[in-house]
Amino acid sequence: SQVLSQTNFVNEDELMYPFQERGLQFGDGIYEVIRVYQGKYYLMNEHVDRLFRSAEAVKLTLPFTKEKLFQLLDNLLKVNQVKGDAKVYLQATRGSALRDHVFPDVEANFYAYVQELPRPIEKLTNGVAAITQPDVRWQNCYIKSLNLLPNVLAKQEAKERGAFEAILHRDETVTECSSSNVYIVKDGKIHTHPETNNILHGCVRSRVKVLARQLDISIIEKAFSIDDLQQADEVFLSSSTAEVMPIVEINGNKVHSGEPGPVTKKLQKAYEEDAG
């Protein structure tokens, strides 16, 4: 398939990266994952805005304007004749230079590719299991940075314990998951961590807020505890790849009845209509 390298399209096996590269040396870069449904981007503006916010936060100059990036991403789907469900991964690093912590005086590296990705229907229907893990990440989790080692380790721990996701907590406070945002439902109201520096400001999360309001379901952006998590009527997560996904088991214990709950199901339906 054709991938974007800087602002040009090349065949994927022609894209070579130098071994002296900031992304490899330091994880010195940022990324996005954008969902594509039936050949069309979903929440594209939100992802592009967040990429530029991440870039600004780490003082990285992207090699294009927002307008140019929209055009390039549209062409990425066109040249690959994408008609179905997919995801686009894009990353920008601070460039190629001999290893030195100080910023080099070179242009940022950028690539983007598209990969087919069917909707996770079975998991959306039946729900998934999660574990809890301490959130050992840094204080700037709102930046979508390539430094994902704590996230990778938490997700691997989940996998090894037969779970789909790791729900992270700083002391008693639940923040988010290793690669998604997390919510509980108590007495018909949704609770989720506020948009502080301690979580990624998920694009699906902002959409969930709008959808909940349209459905007349209150959504309270206030931190909740591990205890609240364990007492919840429903728990769900959200991300561009996982959509609105019910969590039906935590650390081997059923969430409520162990079935996806009514509020989660309503949101799933609204999401499907919105994305469809």
Ligand code: PDD
């Ligand atoms: N992850 N929190 C974290 C830590 C994430 O990595 C992600 C996304 C989210 C959800 O964000 P959004 O709704 O914008 O997808 C929350 C992507 C999918 C990934 O790393 O693969």
